[in-house]
Amino acid sequence: MSLIQLQGISRVYGSGPTAVHALRPATLCVEEGTFVAIYGASGSGKSTMLNMLGLLDEPTTGDYLLEGRNVAKLTDAARSEIRCREVGIIFQSFNLFPHFSILENVCMPMRFAGVDRHEMRDRAAELLTRVGLGDRLAHSPSQLSGGQCQRVAIARALANKPTVILADEPTGNLDVKTGDEIIGVFHELVAEGHTVIMVTHNAEYEKEVQRVIELHDGNVVRQ
Amino acid sequence: MSLFYNLESTWLSLKHHAFRSLLAMLGVVLGVAAVVGMLAVSEGARVESIERIRRQGVDNIILHSEEPQANATGGENIYYYGITSEDIAHFKTALDNVKKVVPVVGLRQTIYANGRPTDVVLVGADPEFLNISRSENADPRGRWISELDGVTASQVCSVGVDAARQLFGLDDPLGKTVSVYGATFEVVGLLNNPLHSKLAGKYDINNMVYVEYDTLLSIFNRDALKVEADYVYIQVQDLDYLKNTADRIRTYLAGTHELPDYTISVPYELLLAEQATQRVFAVVMGSIAAISLLVGGIGIMNIMLANIYERTKEIGTLRALGAQRRTILTQFLFEAVTLTGLGGVLGVGIGFLIALLIKHTADMPTIVTPGSVIVALTVSIMTGIIFGTHPAWKAANLSPIEALRR
Numbered sequence A: 001m002s003l004i005q006l007q008g009i010s011r012v013y014g015s016g017p018t019a020v021h022a023l024r025p026a027t028l029c030v031e032e033g034t035f036v037a038i039y040g041a042s043g044s045g046k047s048t049m050l051n052m053l054g055l056l057d058e059p060t061t062g063d064y065l066l067e068g069r070n071v072a073k074l075t076d077a078a079r080s081e082i083r084c085r086e087v088g089i090i091f092q093s094f095n096l097f098p099h100f101s102i103l104e105n106v107c108m109p110m111r112f113a114g115v116d117r118h119e120m121r122d123r124a125a126e127l128l129t130r131v132g133l134g135d136r137l138a139h140s141p142s143q144l145s146g147g148q149c150q151r152v153a154i155a156r157a158l159a160n161k162p163t164v165i166l167a168d169e170p171t172g173n174l175d176v177k178t179g180d181e182i183i184g185v186f187h188e189l190v191a192e193g194h195t196v197i198m199v200t201h202n203a204e205y206e207k208e209v210q211r212v213i214e215l216h217d218g219n220v221v222r223q
Numbered sequence B: 001m002s003l004f005y006n007l008e009s010t011w012l013s014l015k016h017h018a019f020r021s022l023l024a025m026l027g028v029v030l031g032v033a034a035v036v037g038m039l040a041v042s043e044g045a046r047v048e049s050i051e052r053i054r055r056q057g058v059d060n061i062i063l064h065s066e067e068p069q070a071n072a073t074g075g076e077n078i079y080y081y082g083i084t085s086e087d088i089a090h091f092k093t094a095l096d097n098v099k100k101v102v103p104v105v106g107l108r109q110t111i112y113a114n115g116r117p118t119d120v121v122l123v124g125a126d127p128e129f130l131n132i133s134r135s136e137n138a139d140p141r142g143r144w145i146s147e148l149d150g151v152t153a154s155q156v157c158s159v160g161v162d163a164a165r166q167l168f169g170l171d172d173p174l175g176k177t178v179s180v181y182g183a184t185f186e187v188v189g190l191l192n193n194p195l196h197s198k199l200a201g202k203y204d205i206n207n208m209v210y211v212e213y214d215t216l217l218s219i220f221n222r223d224a225l226k227v228e229a230d231y232v233y234i235q236v237q238d239l240d241y242l243k244n245t246a247d248r249i250r251t252y253l254a255g256t257h258e259l260p261d262y263t264i265s266v267p268y269e270l271l272l273a274e275q276a277t278q279r280v281f282a283v284v285m286g287s288i289a290a291i292s293l294l295v296g297g298i299g300i301m302n303i304m305l306a307n308i309y310e311r312t313k314e315i316g317t318l319r320a321l322g323a324q325r326r327t328i329l330t331q332f333l334f335e336a337v338t339l340t341g342l343g344g345v346l347g348v349g350i351g352f353l354i355a356l357l358i359k360h361t362a363d364m365p366t367i368v369t370p371g372s373v374i375v376a377l378t379v380s381i382m383t384g385i386i387f388g389t390h391p392a393w394k395a396a397n398l399s400p401i402e403a404l405r406r
């Protein structure tokens, strides 16, 4: 059984003549442990699809099976719970909490999961060490470079041992070299068995990943 | 979510927006300070006035002789005025609810001790005077004037301790004599009232010389006295009929006195009136508190809405990381309540200072009661809950993707 199964998933913004079909009904699967890129031009619906996968948004039609469980039409509380435990999310602009230390930033998802305070701190420190920031736990995001911030975001996404890691243009705000380093981190994660789905409009990354899902005007044109 | 997290994130947010938070709190701070301060003033005034009334005895009716104004007499000079012996006799015999009638009269003549004039006042008083005016005598030596002194017309007196000092200096007053208007009185006792009660709220009772009332009236003619009684305390048996008794006295005096040469005061009626005034005051205070709560609350709501607007993306991120709606709701509600709670605490502190300041500069008694502090704090926390709910609810119900897009 595939980790992720999308069955006729679509998303329409608005209704009537002004309706925007951001995502046309799409059916596809993602197997566990793969590195997937969602590729397409700007406005092609990449973020829409990723938001769907991350349960940040509800599909207009279709079903979404995550580990065999249909999560397309759940209550907000249930979707929050899945976001908390099954999904690790990474943003283009990092979205770190500027007033908290990076350790606190990584702790945040574990707070929502009700992890014990000591365990939380130990794990956050361990994750940050792993992305190479073990000696800067007390630093605030403003004291770090973009690449380092994205590493913190990756550590934060890994906090609750998610089933799938989603990243929306994670290298979009970084220079090429730093971007490649981030891709390197993803490779390591995939090698350990993680599933990573990354949105990109950079064709360069096509050769880095195991699979490309290409979107064009809301249609899946390659998968 | 842990309380610790809420505390920490609230602290960070307040610290980050310290000035703005302070401004937002200002409404609550000033409102609470005003309420605490005003309650302290009103409580001080209440306690003082009730205490003053109580000291006169709630079961008493007090008559006071007053020289009529010239315009009331038609320009004619009046020499004798006020409550008369006949009036007193009438009160003693004709009114059934009356327990005691205690006249007090001041002699308008100079007292001499060792041939030296002093400005101590000599009064003729019914021996019940101390009881009826609820004045304790702490001096164990000698004795107080008695009924028997009146029957035998003994020329003895009791002397207040402060009066004794003026009359005899440091000498032992007992056995000494004072002379006034040709009569001589032997000192048989001392009056030492630790509370320094005042006759009619004016004359310190420790600073007078007391002779039995009937004796005084039998010794001096009316030229020396002018009035037969300056004050008459009438104590009633049953408080329920006090008003009736007071009315009968009013009717009687209105019928027997042509001129307005007396006043009647009923401490119990004053007490009731005072309590009614206090109730009105409480309503006014309540309205002021409500308005300041409203103003403070709107300030808080405003700042919370601004905070949420500014932190929309952060809220979106929190939701993306798995925060529940109620987590966001409690976080922002907690922040609002912390703001108003802190504002309340600050306000109580400033209210205390205001009360102190008024006490020392305006010389008004002020009392900050625990009740007013509890009310003020409860009200500020309630303000936080009431006015924080809408913004917090708004934050909690932001759609995660809409919030993230910002």
Ligand SMILES: Nc1ncnc2c1ncn2[C@@H]1O[C@H](COP(=O)(O)OP(=O)(O)OP(=O)(O)O)[C@@H](O)[C@H]1O
Pocket (backbone or CB within 6 Å): A013, A014, A020, A021, A022, A040, A041, A042, A043, A044, A045, A046, A047, A048, A049, A201
């Ligand atoms: N809230 C919305 N309301 C209306 N239309 C929307 C909304 N969100 C997205 N769209 C539209 O849906 C389409 C897909 O948007 P989406 O953000 O998924 O594109 P994208 O592939 O991520 O583009 P980019 O590379 O620029 O991020 C676009 O045409 C966009 O204008």
Ligand SMILES: [Mg+2]
Pocket (backbone or CB within 6 Å): A046, A047, A048, A168
């Ligand atoms: Mg996008």
